[in-house]
Amino acid sequence: MNRISHWVREHRIHHKHVDTDADPHNSxxxxxxxxxxxxxMKKHPDVLTKGAKINYDDMSADPVVAFFDRHFGILKxxxxxxxxxxxxxxxFGQELKPAIITQWFMRYPYVVNTMFSINSFAHAFxxxxxxxxxxPTENGFLSFxxxxxxxxxxxxxxxWDYKAAELGxxxxxxxxxxxxxxxxxxLAYDLKEAPEHSIKRIVERKGDGTHPIWIPKGDPSAQVEEVIEEHPYMYMES
Structure with a gap:
């Protein structure tokens, strides 16, 4: 776990150079x-080179981020x-030993590994x-x-969609x-959402056929046919 500004920089370079040598956690x-x-491990040279070009001045200008970064050694x-x-x-009257076991040796590893699972399993399954x-994939279990x-x-x-999902x-x-x-x-502002017409266009152009409403244009694959069979009411013509 690291400073907010460090995480922002890593996340931005991850998106800009996803699954390349410049991606900090290249799947x-x-x-x-x-x-x-x-x-x-030591970072790949591309991560360092291209990461140095990532602009995150907005983080240093944010007083909350600046406070947490400045006092990170104490706050962590x-x-x-x-x-x-x-x-x-x-x-709550909890005994010290069970509190340490549950919070240090159960909660913390669980939170860290579920967070890391987005970098690993959500890029594979x-x-x-x-x-x-x-x-990157859609994974309902990881979302849960x-x-x-x-x-x-x-x-x-x-x-740029703050929801990080179409689901609301x-x-x-x-x-x-x-x-x-x-x-x-x-405490949060300037929230952006992807418009429905943009989502539909991307799904039709690049989707794998598993979207429950829209399907890619062109010859439907067997996977698309399975989706239609599972959700026939969504594809009925009026």
Missing amino acids: LRGLFFSHIGWQM PLLGFILPVVIPVVF GYRSYDKTIR ITTGEGWHNYHHAFP SFFPNRCTWWIRLWSKLG
Whole structure:
């Protein structure tokens, strides 16, 4: 786990150079590397070279980001390890040992690995409903365990859409609900969404045929026919 500005830079270069040597967690280097191996190895020279060209001045201009970056050495252990143990012990009567076990050795590895799974499993397993030419996928299970981050093919097809999914804010995408709440509180702003006509156009041009409403133009594949059989009411002509 690192500073906010560092994460933003890594995420931006990941999107700009996805699954190339300039991608910090290039999935073409294998499942282990894209999951956690990239954290254990020196960065590829392309990551350093092209990463240096990524502009993230907006992060240094943000007072909240600047505060967290400046006090990262204190805030990381405080928010990540100390308070998660102190709160259940002081306010809920939890014993210290179980609190440490559950918060340090269960919660933290779970959160880290579910987050890393988007870099690894969501680039390997699932549908490519929006763009079959890229490796990121739509994975409902990952969306469930990460509260909405597994709709990764959509996220890479429309990276500016704050929802990171076409689905809105129902159960598998609770991250969207939180962003909307922060927006109402004035903590998030300038939220952008991909318009429906753009989504439809991309699906028809690049989708793999698994989108539940629209299908690629041209000769339908067997996969498309299976989708139509599963959702016939969506394709009935009026």
